[in-house]
Amino acid sequence: xxxxxxxxxxxxxxxxxxxxxxxxxxxxxxxxxxxxxxxxxxxxxxxxxxxxxxxxxxxxxxxxxxxxxxxxxxxxxxxxxx
Numbered sequence: 548x549x550x551x552x553x554x555x556x557x558x559x560x561x562x563x564x565x566x567x568x569x570x571x572x573x574x575x576x577x578x579x580x581x582x583x584x585x586x587x588x589x590x591x592x593x594x595x596x597x598x599x600x601x602x603x604x605x606x607x608x609x610x611x612x613x614x615x616x617x618x619x620x621x622x623x624x625x626x627x628x629x
Contacts, residue, residue: 566585
């Protein structure tokens, strides 16, 4: 397992532990506010993750298309070192 992955797991464990501790200790409106914050942050990070996946997929598809399909832009036998 890579160093970055171990570090990420450590930070994620810390986040989960602290969220649990705060949820246990907060009450009333403070607890509601904190849980709304956690939920909103989850929506934001989920949306960013989905956008990153979509953008990466599109970029990969464009590379594949340009490599294997878009032959109109290929320079074949131009006489310059070909």
